Amino acid sequence: AQKVTQAQTEISVVEKEDVTLDCVYETRDTTYYLFWYKQPPSGELVFLIRRNSFDEQNEISGRYSWNFQKSTSSFNFTITASQVVDSAVYFCAGLYNFNKFYFGSGTKLNVKP
């Protein structure tokens, strides 16, 4: 089976806390791509990052960082010093064998002031 699992349905944190969103993927393909998207209440999914299966380097962009570990089939997303504007639903997705996208069920992040 090919899929993406986001076990955390909803997370609530207080502003300035660090938070990690988990993503576990499943595929037998050797070539695949992993993504994170942010969906604010307006509805549009905003692209955050893409990683391919041959690039296991971690990525940092401002307060955002991503940890890709093939050994555990995980692609986790950490927000450092969270802010209220980070409140949204975050989706992890996988593109396997250049075919179609598989989205996780999403994690709703609530950042309280």
Add this chain to the structure above:
Amino acid sequence: KAGVTQTPRYLIKTRGQQVTLSCSPISGHRSVSWYQQTPGQGLQFLFEYFSETQRNKGNFPGRFSGRQFSNSRSEMNVSTLELGDSALYLCASSSRPEGNTIYFGEGSWLTVV
């Protein structure tokens, strides 16, 4: 560069009616895909078009159809609307096969009463 544009943004239809949603992809993108998002089912893939040809199709009844025009603009149609068709319909475009990232529009919120 303009993003993915979807129209209309909001609409209300009556059971049994049909609806057509429109999507204009990012300039230069030839691949357009459609997703349905509901609170209970999450993001579900409807279909993908590339150069006016349907490449992939999800598990939706035949009431859901789509097409793509020579200018890459796409439409999706839902006939004989049911209450369960109430959802956010998202269109995404990409430069596939060259690029693998899909970029989403703001979506069309459909309410069936």
